[in-house]
Amino acid sequence: MSHVPHELSEEFPSQIALIGKLVSEDPEFAEMAAEYMKLNQRVHEADTYVKPMEELAEHQLKKRRAFLKDEINRRLAEA
Secondary structure, three states, rough: OOOOOOOOHHHHHHHHHHHHHHHHOHHHHHHHHHHHHHHHHHHHHHHOOOOOHHHHHHHHHHHHHHHHHHHHHHHHHHH
């Protein structure tokens, strides 16, 4: 598999253990993290033309991914 940028472990390298803990203990956080990873994979596939998509649709996925990243960051800061 090729390198996929924007993985949570790359975005928050110093908080990998906390991410794992929250994923296992907090269903809402786990859902956010799973959605983030799914969107991230889909954006990567579009960016690399593995599964191209219309530009506006890709932009909307990127906006949702950014929103989720901000929410994950907020939850990590609160933990």
